[in-house]
Amino acid sequence: MNTHIISNDVLSLSVIDTIIKTNRKLKLSDQSAKQILDCRNFLDKKIKQQESPIYGINTGFGSLYNKSIPKNELENLQTNLVMSHACGVGEQVPKQIVKIMLLLKIQSVSYGHSGVQLETVERLIYFFNNNILPVVYQQGSLGASGDLAPLAHLSLPLLGMGEVHYNGKIISGEELYKQIDLQPIVLQSKEGLALLNGTQFMSSFAVWSALKAQHLSKMANLVSVMSLEAYDGRIEAFNPSIHKVRAHKGQVETAAFVTETLQASEIISQHKEHVQDPYSFRCIPQVHGASADTINYVTSVFAKEINSVTDNPTIFPDEDLIISGGNFHGQPLAITMDFLAIALAELGNISERRIYQLISGKRGLPSYLVKNPGLNSGFMIAQYSAASIVSQSKQLCMPASVDSIESSQGQEDHVSMGANAATKLYRVVKNLEKVIAIELFTAAQALEFRRPLKSSIKIEKLFTDFRKEISFIENDIIMYEKINDAVSFIRDYEI
Secondary structure (H helix, E strand, C coil), X not given: CCEEEECCCCCCHHHHHHHHHCXXXXXXXXXXXXXXXXXHHHHHHHHHHCCCCCCCCCECCHHHCCCECCHHHHHHHHHHXXXXXXXXXXXXXXXXXXXXXXXXXXXXXXXXXXXXXXXXXXXXXXXXXXXXXXXCEEECCXXXXXXXXXXXXXXXXXXXXXXXXXXXXXXXXXXXXXXXXXXXXXXXXXXXXXXHCCCHHHHHHHHHHHHHHHHHHHHHHHHHHXXXXXXXXXXXXXXXXXXXXXXXXXXXXXXXXXXXXXXXXXXXXXXXXXXXXXXXXXXXHHHHHHHHHHHHHHHHHHHHHHCCCCCCCEEEHHHCEEECCCCCCCHHHHHHHHHHHHHHHHXXXXXXXXXXXXXXXXXXXXXCCCCCECCECCCHHHHHHHHHHXXXXXXXXXXXXXXXXXEHXXXXXXXXXHHHHHHHHHHHHHHHHHHHHHHHHHHHHHHHHHCCCCCCHHHHHHHHHHHCCCCXXXXXXXXXXXXXXXXXXXXXXXX
């Protein structure tokens, strides 16, 4: 079945990955449709019966919470909200992440606590199913009242405004409706706030980054084992007895992976002249393991977030309550995304150190891994590139979550800056992909100098698969093309 049913069932990151990769369509369950309708009917009845202010429904927003809005202006209030909050700037959000934003917004409003029209949710699903992806910008959110600016850009096309990616082009929302022969949505009370409040910008970057991190963590382990072999490293540091007495889960599992991967390797079992290895090899379990534990932790936080209601105010029809709270505040995400960025930057940091060791002319390897160094510079500048990337990632690891700038005339006096944590994390993930690619490029070159000895079955398979894309470097060539090919290999390789 190529359809995912939106329901109250837990939405996992792995399911999101499958939905996006297999281009699954979305459909509301009967239960979710009923929840949406019941909540909307409750809200409409409440507005008719209640004269007192209800934040964001018959009042202004932020510091304008004390401005009452007449009933005949409630629809204009919501439309004005979407238009005025569309203040995004900077680079566009990648389309794949925008598609995750649509999915997560649909999921969040489907629980029946947001007060949206069923028609609005169905239109979001129509956009998702037909790859109509709003143009959203990376800068503009403080990650506190939800991701206001980016979610406004996500919502504009519902109203026939803004821009979308559709059929390979960027077109206006107005042009979109001419092409799809539908009418724009007319927002009712509370709907603009439900669409703009929420953490879906941050959450979508978090989900994308966590999925990439899971893959890159595995690739970092596998590539590091090839580097260990190419460097003629020792196996003793991976003995399970060492790791049992420190017992961090990631450390134990990483050490076990290394020993299992090197089963029947001729290189690891040969006599070694040296008695120990540099930390970048010897401490692979401790460093990679710590990052793996971090990935597991932050993924659990992200999973809670994407199954939550994060707009405001929150409506509880069964309890006859409309509560103005703070579920839109991005602090849980901001802190964990900063944490994940650090963990991934460290995988890149230690990877670059292994690259440096491999090109240093030690343990029988030629300087810069070419047969005629001097005439050839070989992998000299590939290491420079890795070092530059790693340094940038370190700079990006200054935590965004420790910053806050007061906004909305003091009403929003503490913000998470989670959107900045999200976009920084995105760049760290992309950087790590490049560094691991350069390490694999380097390790495969170095491994050639250990022939005729063979590594293990798993490492030789990785080597053979890589060599189908990138050949041995005999003499100097233009290197960036090969590095780009290595990045593509790392991105797509299935372990």
